[in-house]
Amino acid sequence: MRIFKEKDYDAMSRRAASFIAAQLMLNPRSVLGLATGGTPVGTYKTLISMYQDGDVDFSGITTVNLDEYRGLSGNDVQSYRHFMDEQLFDHINIDKARTFIPDGMATDAEAECAAYDARIDALSGIDLQLLGIGGNGHIGFNEPADSFAAATHRVTLTRSTIDANARFFEDIADVPTEAYTMGIGSIFRARKILLLVSGDSKAQIIRDACTGPVTPALPASILQLHGDVTIIGDEASLHLLG
Ligand code: GLP
Numbered sequence: 632m633r634i635f636k637e638k639d640y641d642a643m644s645r646r647a648a649s650f651i652a653a654q655l656m657l658n659p660r661s662v663l664g665l666a667t668g669g670t671p672v673g674t675y676k677t678l679i680s681m682y683q684d685g686d687v688d689f690s691g692i693t694t695v696n697l698d699e700y701r702g703l704s705g706n707d708v709q710s711y712r713h714f715m716d717e718q719l720f721d722h723i724n725i726d727k728a729r730t731f732i733p734d735g736m737a738t739d740a741e742a743e744c745a746a747y748d749a750r751i752d753a754l755s756g757i758d759l760q761l762l763g764i765g766g767n768g769h770i771g772f773n774e775p776a777d778s779f780a781a782a783t784h785r786v787t788l789t790r791s792t793i794d795a796n797a798r799f800f801e802d803i804a805d806v807p808t809e810a811y812t813m814g815i816g817s818i819f820r821a822r823k824i825l826l827l828v829s830g831d832s833k834a835q836i837i838r839d840a841c842t843g844p845v846t847p848a849l850p851a852s853i854l855q856l857h858g859d860v861t862i863i864g865d866e867a868s869l870h871l872l873g
Pocket of ligand 1: 666669772
């Protein structure tokens with residue numbers, strides 16, 4: 632694991648955007664795994680500025696997102712599809728037909744999950760997967776559990792995740808209780824992983840994920856076993872890691 636400790640959120644976002652831009656320069660046809668949540672917003676903003684300055688080209692890439700709320704259509708302003716359009720895709724030269732996110736409205740959940748994994752396989756896997764980390768150590772929407780779920784699957788969100796994500800909704804009752812998420816296996820097969828972490832509230836969980844036992848009770852801990860993980864965080868989140 633490589634760890635970059637930046638002084639604050641903006642510095643973290645700049646470093647992360649440069650990391651992603653370098654990947655696209657080395658392979659303009661990269662398959663990027665993308666994440667939602669508050670943490671990557673600054674990275675996406677920086678990538679948009681870099682694109683506007685002519686420093687990065689998204690025309691050849693394909694993206695696959697980690698997850699989507701079950702029951703929300705892509706037109707819903709709370710959907711992760713809407714988030715990605717608004718925070719990144721609508722502002723860069725990406726071919727939207729090559730941006731993939733699970734379909735929250737799929738009628739056959741199992742078929743949707745199988746098709747999502749088949750899509751990733753057909754793309755020959757993910758070159759660089761961007762991740763955040765939930766307050767309970769989840770990655771994507773892989774919540775703490777008794778075992779690691781390998782494939783894309785339907786999950787019931789924990790109370791703490793619903794509470795944490797309620798800030799994006801008018802009413803906590805509007806937060807969906809289920810989601811589709813890439814499995815730990817799908818994430819783990821990415822050739823490179825970039826995890827972003829910000830804020831003091833994540834300091835303990837990121838330390839436990841990096842230095843504690845590898846356990847499905849803390850899904851991000853599996854990253855200790857991956858051969859190419861980079862963590863970029865701010866001082867507030869990484870100060871317990873020394
Ligand atoms: C959500 C997303 C995760 C994200 C996590 C942390 O639950 N499904 O992919 O990493 O929230 O979000 P934030 O970055 O807002 O703390």
